[in-house]
Amino acid sequence: MTQDTITRYVIAGGGTAGWMAAAALARFAQPGTSITLVESDAIGTVGVGEATIPQIHLFNGALGLDEAEFVRETKGSFKLGIEFDGWRREGESYMHAFGNIGRGVGLLPFQHYWLRAAKLGIAKPLIRYSLNELAARTMRMQRGRRTPQSPEMPYAYHFDAGLYAAYLRRFSEARGVVRKEGMIAQVEQHGDTGTIAALSLEGGERIEGDFFIDCTGFRGLLIEQALGAGFDDWTQYLPCDRAMAVPCANGGDFTPYTRSSARKAGWQWRIPLQHRIGNGMVYSSAHLSDDEAAETLLSNLDGEPLGDPRPIRFTTGKRRRHWQGNCLALGLAAGFMEPLESTSIHLIQSAISRFLSVLPAGRPDPAIVDWFNDQADFEWTRIRDFLVLHYTANEREGEPFWDTVRHMELPDTLEAKLENWRASGFIHREHEELFTEVGWFQVFVGQGVEARGYNPIADTLAEEELRQLLDGTEFALIEEVKQMPRHLDFVQQFIKAPPQQEVPA
Template identity: 45%
Template sequence: MENANGRIRKVVIAGGGTAGWVTACALTHQFRDLLEMVLVESEEIGTVGVGESTIPTIRTFHRLLQIDEREFMSAVAGSFKLSISFENWKRPGDRYFHPFGTTGMNTWSCDFHQFWLESLRRGVKSELGDYCLETVASRQDRFALFGPPGGAAQQWSMRWTRPATSFERSDLSYAYHFDAALYAAFMRRKCEGRGLVRIEGKIREVRKDPENGFVRALVLEDGQVVEGDLFIDCTGFRALLIGQALGTGYEDWNNWLPCDRAVAMQVETDDPPVPYTRAVAHQAGWRWHIALQHRVGCGWVFSSAHMSDDEAAARLKAAYPGTRLVREPWVVRFRTGRRLQVWNKNVVALGLASSFIEPLESTSIHLTLSAVTRLVQMFPHTGIDESVVARYNQVSRAELEHVRDFIILHYHLNQRDEPLWQACRNMRIPDALANRIQVFRDTAYAWQGEDELFRLDSWTHCMLGQGVVPKNHHPLARGLADADMRKLFEAIRRPIEQLVAAMPPHHEFLRSYCPADPSVWEMRGKSTVG
């Protein structure tokens, strides 16, 4: 079918929150002179509001939208993120970092971790993370920015830089922690003045064309009718348009990812924020710890088959003794999985309306940004073509399944004794993931496929961290003489140690570079419990 819906002149975004306002910001930035754009949301409808941790791709997205980093970080009380600390995942007491940066130096024929495995065989004691700038900085709670000569980032960090050597990486790969509500408000302000019309109100009815089933209008509770040509469903788990109105099916992934609930909470603490997200496994799932400038976001992800809501809330509170609650624990129920079509007719679902994968690797906001970028690139200005819709859905599905498999890896590769973890260890996993793990177990070979999010370093750190011990490694690594290997490793490790030693503590850098807006601190101490 070609141009089934006619020319797209008006876009209606249903729902606000992070997904809605990120979408609005991207579309108004790109198409403000070409399209009429409306966003419908209700202040009475709360948002899930627990997406507070990101991955480095958000920085590229922000650059495309010309968002100033210091302004953004101050407005959202943000902190920097270099890695994820996985604690108790292999077994209680174990810990490893999944860093954002590269590790060591790869050659075209043999990746660095192969040389590291050979060094272990020779009796050299070290950790793979010793050769990654982001991991070493995370361990010491340090952070600094580096940029091109004369750039703003370098001007703020000159006193913490050292002259680079041929082995030194003087740039950090980082992401952000931020207050999700403040982020949505920040993106909303960016849309103001760009022609976006915001309409306050609850959606009572989704009106469809009786002939082709396309959505034609949203009818609000006050009777207002909002017509459009293309509708973006950002209504969260309710999925009012893509799910309820169009009846688009949902593929459930609970058989691989057993957690179906989370208890979220916000606390105040005097502990300085660390530059990484903590993911701490427990007997029925895991908990997150995300430190911002003004508070900590925390949550208890769990399987309702193995723990009750009340026990989860009690255990989460017990993990933060002596802190002041900003908000009492609240329960979020979810179904891990994806819409069979995230673009159906003239509705594109973004955020939780399209899919849900638990935030273990902080991919929730990334998936929204990626979907928005894809929509901009494939935008149906002249009408909705089935070929474009099919391609959009195909790419979206592949992206979601890739992220899903990486999350499954953490559950499957464990040595814990509790029933949930035993079931995860023994479950049949997707064939592509099983093959990837087996190849690494046999040969230590890891890879990043075309259009895949997680890099070779991500797979390597997580499989080794979860206890996969390769039977063999690349034979080329055996050809390096002991003296040459020591020289290579020292040339990588020493500049990293020197660079990190020269960095300030993370909280000091935040205070000098992007202190939280005073209005954020004014909210501290004012209870939002309820």
Template identity: 80%
Template sequence: MTHSKSDSGKHIRYVIAGGGTAGWMAAAALARFAPPGTEIALVESDAIGTIGVGEATIPQIHLFNGALGLDEAEFVRETKATFKLGIEFDGWLREGETYMHAFGAIGRRAGLLPFQHYWLRAKQLGFAKPLMRYSLNELAARTLCMQRGRRAQGAPEMPYAYHFDAGLYAAHLRRFAEARGVVRHEGLIEEVARDGESGAISALRLNGKREIGGDFFFDCTGFRALLIGQTLGTDYEDWTQWLRCDRALAVPCANGGDFTPYTRAIARKAGWQWRIPLQHRIGNGLVYSSAHLSDDEAAEVLLGNLDGAPLADPRPIGFTTGARREMWRGNCLAIGLSAGFLEPMESTSIHLIQSTISRFLSVLPSGNPDPAIVNWFNAQCEFEWARIRDFLILHYHANAREGEAFWDGVRAMDLPDTLNAKIAQWQASGFIHREHEELFTEVGWFQVLVGQGVEARGYNPLADAMPEGDLRKLLDGTEAMLVEEVRRMPTHLQFVQTMLKTVKPQGVPA
């Protein structure tokens, strides 16, 4: 790469400690957007495995892939991806009951009010149907259908995300990044060198005494948090008082069952199980509380609830849910698991990597980072993580699984004030407020509050201005339009197969 100088007269050298999804997403983004001449190095060791818990995403992944200019069909082929229209929560309220947090709109807004107020009024009048009947994404998901774009006039968009192999995604991004000048260094980081005067990180020392110097460092070392935690001593805020699971087992299995365009999160007696269908296998895992379930019992539960034969032994993962109090300190930024851990029930892990990278690029430092910028950055991260935390807590807390110690405990726990306020506002009048730029929208909260059995006592009285006959037409007309839209869709399997046929074979010029 050609060299340029910052305002301090030095070449800007970025060093990424660790690979995996976080490291290679950072490398690809920097390679694409950093000023010409920026030096980018990534240090990883084949001897250290990656966690790769999250293989499901949310629709914001399109922003990242699109910004890089990745071809979607090629991405789907290279990562063995399938499509995702939402997440089904099975048994979270009661055994045998399911609901879906689907992407996209629920119903149609009318006048000043969002749909939930009209639905709540119709519910009081006795003719509201389950939310599924007013959700294009859920209707398509339940019938195993998939499409892009709109066919019928007036139909809503159908936003989607992906299920993919996180290891293959990292490899895809590695090829992208290395083709644009990122230099990968193989080796174990044995020491993190610091400037004796400022305390800033100055270099990574690898086995064999090689030294990789830099101006700014990204900690993508996973739970070890080698730079942000072990070296810089940044505090970690523990959230296990609310999110009490501390263990996971992950295992792939052979394909079987429905080829679902949605993720499944299935409640178990001391946690929950994920199911993520890919083209070549199904990703499975059990997230659980070790205080309520032994590792052997967890393995028995997981292996006893697979769609096909296991393709490996279950891989144990221990974690402490929480987040760094400062994700950016000095000349170091934590990305991914080094920044914190929120369990993957709402598929936020890869999004948090993406949002951290995007936020960093919006304030890209050209020399020593200004404390005012760093303070703003950390405040934004703190807000984002805490609001996602609240959304996850709601799934656990609002349950009616009585007689199970784990679920009884989370139902009785004290909640963060921010979540208490959200629930109280909904219960009072069906009101949901999306604060600032919190990740989950009013529609997302609406689906989970209803799905978890949190009842609203009323609704905005402006909804009463609509004559009852018109209210019926609003609900029935919306449902009929969505059902007709889904009727025209190909199946998820047909959609994936058709997309793969559009990709040029590897090695063939486009």
């Protein structure tokens, strides 16, 4: 890598991570920068996640993608939240919906008023105070509408990850990104610094670069095999180590939400797209065989399976350093956490955004690289804690897997969150951790983690005023949902919209 300037980026691997990186560099790198992506059609992509969170708007918007075209090209649908079925106990479900829950008063958030109302016996389930969940449960959707009486309804997408990668490939190649077909045979390193000098392909071609982005999946061909960045194993907190995916024909409800259903030794996802439904299982091989997992998955589909499920082995955790020398790891090369809260694509996006914010012109400053890795470590560990909460706060007694995760030792950071909530209903969002107080609130309540108290400021409202706050919020949200079109109708209308034209509210 040159001392003075970076003019050549080389991306090792394609898929969602590779083409997101290529698209971002094509859009924001200095004019004249060379961007080369190496991938092989002989190597498949894992593609277990097709659901996103609302932050995807920031990435697509920064690229200048037309939303209607994006949804059309990726066979997408809209997502208002995630339903967790059976996670607390069999036969019960709750939703982690995007957006606000209720309305706070003054400086005090809504959860304290709801906790007080629950002790008085006048609180209703959280769905009654959530615009997104009310819309999701009634199969409705809207975008862009905001009035003094109703909040804007945040949303994300379900889409075909393979089609998204292909869409971004077209975007990237139109802006000068060069794709090289081939298998990487060797990673060449500078003898004096150990940084990466070039990639040698099986056909003999040699691709030199100044900065390399590793999107080679679990194997981490550059970041781990060549540079030895190290790996933090989180199996003690998230013991599932297998996944399998299979699409099926449309046959069930076209839900504007993802469904996560707890199973005997893991969970099953359901993601509705325009042309099919994405399904998969995440499970612990210590408690469930591959054949049993496949049988469970196939027996819980909405339509005819469109393939055969095959197990994918993984170890939950992350690289100790996501940026090492002149190499940045993205996607599975950076680590893996199961797509329970649809964070896989977001972690790619946030790493790209963080990298662009300190885009090196020449040899990266070690302080900047350390900052980047510290931020990645914080983001990954806090997402890990949120996922662990779903597992440990369960009441599925008598099932070996669920008994194990219910009694496992927890990270100190999660223990602190639980203690604060149980003591007084207090939820602290530390720095810029991904999941908000409202997200933690919904999962605490949904999983049955009880708060013994609440902030006494909530007692300053008279009981009748508290009742009016709850009832007024519920009424306004129900009236808002009544005017929304059905999700299916909304999607069909939306994908017909010409470029940059808004669908009428």
